[in-house]
Amino acid sequence: MVFDFKLVIYCFLCNCLSGIYADISGVNGDVSQIWKELNELKTVLLETRLDLSNTRKEFADSRKVLGQELANTKQTLKDTRQDLAETKRELNEIKKVTYRSKAQFDEIHKGNDQKRFLDTANELHELQIDMQNMHQLQVDVQNLKAKMAAVQLQVKISQTPRIGFTSTISQDVVNLGDNQVIRFDRVYTNEGSDYNSLTGIFTCEIPGLYAFYVHTLAEPGKHLETEITKNLQIMAYTYAKDKEAYSSGSNMAVMTLQKGDTVLVRSHGSQHDHNGSVIDSGYTSFSGFLIAP
Incomplete structure (x- = not known):
């Protein structure tokens, strides 16, 4: 009876050890997979560090170029401001000359405006008279044509056809x-x-x-x-x-x-x-x- 109990215990322990061994084997497989993935991740990290290093280098070069271009742009803006100031001064001078010229022009033609107006009014009046005469002439021509047609018809009728x-x-x-x-x-x-x-x-x-x-x-x-x-x-x-x-x-x-x-x-x-x-x-x-x- 005691022997049977030991046998039962032995069998139970064997079964437990078999399960523990199977679990350990499964864990070993998972660990291998994890190490493999860690190695791949390490490789990716190394490549990323290399890309980051190259990017930092390129950024430094671009910053240097941009700094030079910024300095050139500042100088260009400075020169442009000077040119604008000079142009503004020249425009002010031209404006002053224009005002003086306009004043002289107004002074010269001020006395002639009234004469021009009178001359223009006289010309318009003469043109109106000419237009009236032309209209009357057209009426006279139409009347003359009508009379000529009537005379021609009368002559044609008066003759013995x-x-x-x-x-x-x-x-x-x-x-x-x-x-x-x-x-x-x-x-x-x-x-x-x-x-x-x-x-x-x-x-x-x-x-x-x-x-x-x-x-x-x-x-x-x-x-x-x-x-x-x-x-x-x-x-x-x-x-x-x-x-x-x-x-x-x-x-x-x-x-x-x-x-x-x-x-x-x-x-x-x-x-x-x-x-x-x-x-x-x-x-x-x-x-x-x-x-x-």
């Missing part, structure tokens, strides 16, 4: 349209050049009493109605229609025209045949002349 034309169609008119202007393109007479063969329109240039005559010839079996217009207002009609033979229509219109009024001949609305040859060119004419201005 030669206004008259006669024109025919150079080829048959086919497929006649509604209200189509008939262009009498072959001109025999055109005194005054008021008739335009390209458009078939007479445009009045000299006001007066005019007479216009139109004669048309329709193709066999065709229906044709035309109208003489003044500013597109109907003044006279023509009518031509025959089932088998040629048919003709003619009329005259006397009218008073003003400058710019137009006279032409056109188909009377849709009162005509549309297809094929409608108007014969050989016997279709348009004439007009001035009776009296």
